[in-house]
Amino acid sequence: MTRFRAGIVGAGVAGASCAGKLAAAGWDVDVYDKARGAGGRLSTRRMEQGWASLASPFLSARRDPFRSQLRDWVRQGWVAPVRGNIWQGRATVSWAQAQLQNHYRPTIEPSQLVHHLLGDARLHTLSPVAALQPRTIVLENGRTLGDYDCIICSVPAPQALPMLDALPLLRERLGEVRYRPIWSFLMRWEGGPAADVIKFDDHLLNLAVRQAFNGSGLWAVYSSHEFAETYLEAPIEEASTRAASALMGLLGLPCPVDVEAAHLWRYALPQTSVGGYWLGDRENRVALIGDSIAGAGIERAWESGQRLAQALLQAEEELAI
Ligand SMILES: Cc1cc2nc3c(=O)[nH]c(=O)nc-3n(C[C@H](O)[C@H](O)[C@H](O)COP(=O)(O)OP(=O)(O)OC[C@H]3O[C@@H](n4cnc5c(N)ncnc54)[C@H](O)[C@@H]3O)c2cc1C
Known part of the structure; x- marks a missing residue:
């Protein structure tokens, strides 16, 4: 054969x-x-405390073949449905209230x-x-x-x-085919909303997702495409400083934000x-x-x-x- x-x-x-x-x-x-x-x-990014992700935070399934793949991964213990709270600028709502069904996060x-x-x-x-x-x-x-x-x-x-x-x-x-970029950062800060995901209504930052390992206070923060296009050729330090100060302003944080890692996804999402x-x-x-x-x-x-x-x-x- x-x-x-x-x-x-x-x-x-x-x-x-x-x-x-x-x-x-x-x-x-x-x-x-x-x-x-x-x-x-x-x-994945390996950290002292475990792994973190500067890449895609969620897996979601709209149709059946991938839904059953995700159900299989749930059974294997490799992904779990997303639960918790989302802070959306003014209020914190639960994942179900935000009507984000069929979203999963990797547990490995x-x-x-x-x-x-x-x-x-x-x-x-x-x-x-x-x-x-x-x-x-x-x-x-x-x-x-x-x-x-x-x-x-x-x-x-x-x-x-x-x-x-x-x-x-x-x-x-x-x-x-055209792609748009995203800068993503691993950041740590004191205070801020008690939530697992923050959805910014802002032209600089888009999303922040609390990292899986408990109690670490580490977040992945994703820029908007506009931010990444502005800082496409900027050094990592400059992009990090700009994003950290935008975040402090948006969340009203009293103390500076620590930026532990940053990555530019030049080809993040196809337009x-x-x-x-x-x-x-x-x-x-x-x-x-x-x-x-x-x-x-x-x-x-x-x-x-x-x-x-x-x-x-x-x-x-x-x-x-
Ligand atoms: C920050 C961010 C957040 C996202 N959030 C979500 C989300 O929440 N939900 C969602 O569904 N999707 C999300 N996406 C999109 C999703 O991650 C992608 O659409 C998907 O992973 C694309 O998979 P792919 O296999 O097509 O490409 P890729 O994952 O990019 O794989 C391409 C591979 O090719 C390799 N490669 C490139 N050039 C060469 C070369 N010359 N030689 C050898 N190898 C090469 C690369 O190293 C890479 O491993 C996000 C993407 C980014 C960047």
């Missing part, structure tokens, strides 16, 4: 969900990521969720990819990895475009996307997935990986030629 080989670029939710599904069906799957570990925009490191998705696929970290060619992945160090039955690219459009010189059809479609779940160049056997194609959010990214895997499994006969 033919054992098909897939080479996947990007170990975020989309790449991992596709990789794991193909590997579970018996494919030989390599996943290459430039980072130290899997996760992408679900990656978010990057571990992505590892679970990867299943039996082989993950190659610290492996930045420079170019994609039919059946071949070229790493930045010049290594050529070839003979794949199918190549899948699962990175944000602006990072995918430089890889696609040999694939003009895909390049052209991806060129339409536009190609549409559909995946985009393929059938002749060259290369496909694109992820939120550049399917739209913003973990659910869409996960679904895009699943849908492409399903399509590939259905097309096995064609691939065998």
Whole structure:
């Protein structure tokens, strides 16, 4: 029996969900990521007291396939429905009152969720990819990895475009996609509202989420897109100082805020996307997935990986030629 080989670029939710599904069906799957570990925009920051997340704070499901995936993760003890209070400028309301159903938070490191998705696929970290060619992945160090039955690219459009010189059809479609940035910070402060989530009605800051480990008083604070566009090229210290002083003003805090970490997500959320779940160049056997194609959010990214895997499994006969 033919054992098909897939080479996947990007170990975020989309790449991992596709990789794991193909590997579970018996494919030989390599996943290459430039980072130290899997996760992408679900990656984790290790702290002395435990882990914290500067990346996506919530997972939410609007439709069934991802809902049942989340229910399965609840059973495994990997995610839990969000409970607690949200402070919304004037009042504190409960999560249910805010009508935010089907929102979950990881109870294990978010990057571990992505590892679970990867299943039996082989993950190659610290492996930045420079170019994609039919059946071949070229790493930045010049290594050529070839003979794949199918190549899948699962990175944000602006990072995918430089890889696609040999694939003009895909390049052209991806060129339409625009992303907006977010700065996120891990901050600690005294006082402030007794809540688990703070939703700012402000042009500088968007959201603050109390970190999971109890009693640490550590929060992840997310800027608005406008803030991140203003401080896109600013040094980390400047962006941190601006965000901390905005936060002090918004919450009326008497003492300075400690900023323990900061990260600029240059490609945080797609403003536009190609549409559909995946985009393929059938002749060259290369496909694109992820939120550049399917739209913003973990659910869409996960679904895009699943849908492409399903399509590939259905097309096995064609691939065998
Ligand atoms: C701050 C923030 C908050 C968010 N909040 C939410 C939320 O509350 N709910 C929600 O549903 N969604 C949220 N999102 C969006 C969600 O995280 C993304 O839509 C989703 O994770 C995208 O997954 P992906 O697999 O498409 O891409 P990514 O997770 O970005 O994965 C792409 C991977 O490709 C790798 N890569 C890039 N270039 C190369 C290269 N040249 N070679 C090798 N590897 C490469 C990267 O290292 C990365 O691991 C948020 C995003 C951010 C940044």
